[in-house]
Amino acid sequence: MLEQLAADEMRATLYSAIIGREIIVLDQTGSTNDAILQIATPDSEEGLVLFAEHQMAGRGQRGNRWESAAAKGLWFSILLRPGIEINRSPLLTSWAAETISGTIENEFSLKTTIKLPNDVQIDGRKVAGVLVEMRAHKKAPHSAIVGMGINVNQALEDFPKELQSRAISLAIALGRQVDRQNFAIALLRNLDSSYRERFR
Numbered sequence: 002m003l004e005q006l007a008a009d010e011m012r013a014t015l016y017s018a019i020i021g022r023e024i025i026v027l028d029q030t031g032s033t034n035d036a037i038l039q040i041a042t043p044d045s046e047e048g049l050v051l052f053a054e055h056q057m058a059g060r061g062q063r064g065n066r067w068e069s070a071a072a073k074g075l076w077f078s079i080l081l082r083p084g085i086e087i088n089r090s091p092l093l094t095s096w097a098a099e100t101i102s103g104t105i106e107n108e109f110s111l112k113t114t115i116k117l118p119n120d121v122q123i124d125g126r127k128v129a130g131v132l133v134e135m136r137a138h139k140k141a142p143h144s145a146i147v148g149m150g151i152n153v154n155q156a157l158e159d160f161p162k163e164l165q166s167r168a169i170s171l172a173i174a175l176g177r178q179v180d181r182q183n184f185a186i187a188l189l190r191n192l193d194s195s196y197r198e199r200f201r
Contacts, residue, residue, distance in 0.1 A: 004072070004180075004181065004182065005026070005054065005072065006026045006052055006054065006181060006182055006185060007026070007182060008024040008025060008026045008052075010182065011024050011182070011185060011186055011189065012024045014186050014190075015186070015189055015190065015193065018048065018189070018190070018193040019047060019048040019193055019196065019197065019201075020048050020050060020079055020081075020189055020192050020193040020196055021048060021050055021189045021190075021193060022046065022048040022049070023046075023048065023049045023050070024049075024050045024051075024052070025040070025049070025050070025051045025052070026051075026052045026053075026054065027051065027052065027053045027054070028053075028054050028055065029053055029054060029055040029056070029057060029071070030053040030055075030056060030057065031056070031057050032056055032057075032148070033051050033052070033053050033056060033076055033077055033078035033148055034078045034132060034134055034146045034148040036051055036053065036078070037049065037051040037078045037079075037080055037146055038136075038146060041080050041144065043138045043140070043144070045080060045144075047080055047081045047082040047144075048079070048080070048081070048193075049079070049080040050077055050078070050079050050080075050189065051077060051078050051079075052075065052076065052077040052185075053076050053077070054071055054072045054076075055070075055071035055072070055076075056076045056150075070155050070159045070160075072181075073152075073153060073154040073155045073159060073170070074150060074151055074152050074153045074154070074155065074170070074181075075149070075150070075151040075153055075181060075184070075185055075188070076149075076150050076151075077148070077149055077185075078146050078147065078148040078149070079146070079147045079149075079192070080144060080145075080146060081093070081144065081145045081146075081147060081196070081200075082142040082143070082144055082145070083143075083145055083196075083200040084142055084143075084200065085143070085145075085200070086143070087135040087137060087143055090133050090135045090145065091118060091133075092199075093133045093145055093147055094118055094119050094131050094133045095115075095118070096195060096196070096199055096200075097131040097133070097147050097149055097192070098115050098118075098119055098120070098121055098129075098131050099115065099195075100188070100191050100192050100195050101121050101129045101131070101149065101151060101188065102114075102115055102121045102129075103191065104184075104187055104188045104191045105121070105123075105128070105129075105171065107187075107191075108184060108187055109171060109174075109175060109179075111123055111171070111174050111175070113128070119131040119132065121151075122169075123169050123174045124169065124174070126166075126167055126168055126169035127152075127167060127168050127169065128151065128152050128168075128169050128170065128171065128174070129149065129150060129151040129152065130149070130150050131147065131148065131149055132147075132148040132149075133145060133146070133147050133148070134146045134148070151171075151188075152168060152169065152170035152171065153170055153171050153172065153179050153181050153184065154170060154171070154172045154178050154179055154181065155168075155170040155172065155173070156170075156172070156173070157173060171184075
């Protein structure tokens with residue numbers, strides 16, 4: 002049986018964080034960016050994180066489909082209010098990609114590269130991607146939805162044939178399975194600290 006993410010356990014380890022002050026884990030959804038927009042209001046506090054064990058319609062840049070094998074990756078979105086203008090949203094994309102890249106290197110000693118604007122790669126193959134969507138509000142700070150997809154425990158055959166030469170997971174790179182819960186906690190912690198440094 003595949004291990005499920007536990008929202009309460011993650012939240013308990015992030016007790017003073019902005020990112021992770023509220024965490025929701027859905028069994029499945031269309032896309033986590035769309036799902037968090039349905040939950041959030043202009044008054045919602047920033048830092049809400051929404052994970053989905055399975056995305057039925059995950060999205061990448063330029064409308065590309067993101068393959069999201071059930072319970073084998075981390076598919077999530079964060080609601081933020083970074084206090085930047087909408088045309089500066091690429092700052093959030095680079096922040097998220099750099100933090101994912103750094104966390105993978107620190108946790109697993111794997112060498113990563115960032116393929117601009119939004120992909121994280123290992124050995125020239127995509128392991129993670131970022132999709133930022135900004136929303137303007139007239140009487141409240143602009144909100145940003147930062148969606149991230151990370152391939153964690155997929156085997157090669159979990160990817161469609163046409164992607165097998167271009168995609169990789171942490172498990173493939175390491176030759177072993179990864180504890181998704183522990184990795185999610187480490188990543189959220191790093192996202193929170195680096196977000197405070199850059200945007201607060």
